[in-house]
Amino acid sequence: MRKSRNMGANHSHKTPVFDENEDVNFDHFQILRAIGKGSFGKVCIVQKRDTKKMYAMKYMNKQKCIERDEVRNVFRELQIMQRLEHPFLVNLWYSFQDEEDMFMVVDLLLGGDLRYHLQQNVHFNEEAVKLYVCELALALDYLQRYNIIHRDIKPDNILLDEHGHVHITDFNIATVVKDSEKATSMAGTKPYMAPELFQTFLEGGPGYSYPVDWWSLGITSYELLRGWLLVKEPECRPSNLKDIQNSPYLADVNWDAVLEKNLPPAFVPNQKGRLNCDPTFELEEMILESKPLHKKKKRLAKNKSKDSGKESSPLNGHLQQCLETVHNDFTIFNREKFRKSRAEDGQTSKIENETCSQMHEKTQDGQNNNVLEPFYTSVPS
Structure with a gap:
């Protein structure tokens, strides 16, 4: 390990002179202190001996880079940074190597990340x-x-x-x-x-x-x-x-006003002759869909007429069973009747509690999907 005098504690005040044609190398810098460490590289503050300018120097051990298959990344980083210089980048100033390490000398930013x-x-x-x-x-x-x-x-x-x-x-x-x-x-x-x-x-x-x-x-x-x-x-x-x-960001929100829709939205969609949806959905339904919804009534009537007077071909037994289970378990709901019944009986809480209880029983842990599970697991797609 280098003695403290080589770390900047006691160094000569005489400014060294380097040959302009000489490649910049490790000897051109005085190592001041370490400021960072990565998986295969370290960063320290350095001062260029001739200009006295301060930089950050990243150095990467060659053997570790090879062992971790990182050499290609290092070379690519060097090639990229050599082309760049911008006020809001950490710019590369020098790169060199010795027997042990590869070095990159870049802008020194002391404000932290x-x-x-x-x-x-x-x-x-x-x-x-x-x-x-x-x-x-x-x-x-x-x-x-x-x-x-x-x-x-x-x-x-x-x-x-x-x-x-x-x-x-x-x-x-x-x-x-x-x-x-x-x-x-x-x-x-x-x-x-x-x-x-x-x-x-x-x-x-x-x-x-x-x-x-x-x-x-x-x-x-x-x-x-x-x-x-x-x-x-x-x-x-x-x-x-x-x-x-409880979020500080929402501390000033009037939640009662939110519930009553008394706070005006910042964005109001344009309603003048527009549906505010992608028209291609409708075109796809009309042109590409093999069984379009708008022709369902006619299609079902045609199928019913075709099948009348003759025995229809039986579906796969397991599939038929699943379809019947879905049909029997399906919940029919009419909110108008529900509201009327609730108003007449004055049993709001009872009805709501029963409804919530039934929904909970059907949906708990995905139980409402159990009737279809054998179908999806046994019938090939």
């Missing part, structure tokens, strides 16, 4: 997040113009400078696509990954492109505003009305 500040319970207000979104949007647009998908936008990879501006870092899993090409590999951090990325991996979809970064930006901005992400464990997330009503 947004994950750190979230863990410190920093509250980001809407004004702050709005500026972050604007700055990050400019950076993502710049990357898109260079055909780059970052694929790992999240608070951990967004660093603040001393003035509080944001900078995107870590291009380790970034990829380059050209023209109409799509990326297809599974890459990213799951809570921030867009749906089409999962679809591509699980269902063999058409691939994904730049929009996945904008999805991640949306998730990140939500997390910054709320202070947390979507929570998997049911016991750790809001699970009833009281939890929602």
Whole structure:
């Protein structure tokens, strides 16, 4: 291990002179202190001996990279970062190697990453997040113009400078696509990954492109505003009305007014001659559907006439049994009669309790599906 004098405690004030034609190497930098550690790389603050400028230096052990099949990612990150320079990126300044390590010297951002500040319970207000979104949007647009998908936008990879501006870092899993090409590999951090990325991996979809970064930006901005992400464990997330009503964000809501529909919605759909639905649904029903609903009456009458006077062909016995069970168990309901009966009998609570009890008995643990289960498990699709 290097002695303390080599870590910056006692160094010569004489500025060294390096040959301009010499490649920058490890000797050109003074190591000051470590500030980060990853799975196969570390980050430290360095000062360039001749210019006295401060940087962050990431160094990655070659053997570990090889053992973990990460060399390709390191090379790709270098190739990508060499092409880029933007006010809201962590820009690469130098890269070099020795027998043990590969080195990347980049902008030094001393404001910490947004994950750190979230863990410190920093509250980001809407004004702050709005500026972050604007700055990050400019950076993502710049990357898109260079055909780059970052694929790992999240608070951990967004660093603040001393003035509080944001900078995107870590291009380790970034990829380059050209023209109409799509990326297809599974890459990213799951809570921030867009749906089409999962679809591509699980269902063999058409691939994904730049929009996945904008999805991640949306998730990140939500997390910054709320202070947390979507929570998997049911016991750790809001699970009833009281939890929602106790949220500070909804502290000023008049819930009685909400129930009575006395609060005017911010958006009112246009009702002038419009159904506010996609007209292709109706066209598909009329043109493509083999048994369209609007011809059901005529179709059933025709089938009934065709079958009259002759014995109909028997259905599969098990299928027939299931159909009969569904027919017998189906609940017929008429709200007008229900309301009239309730008003006449004055037994609102009794009727409601009986109805809820019956529904609970039928739906508890999916019991209402049991009659069909043998059919779906025994009849091939």
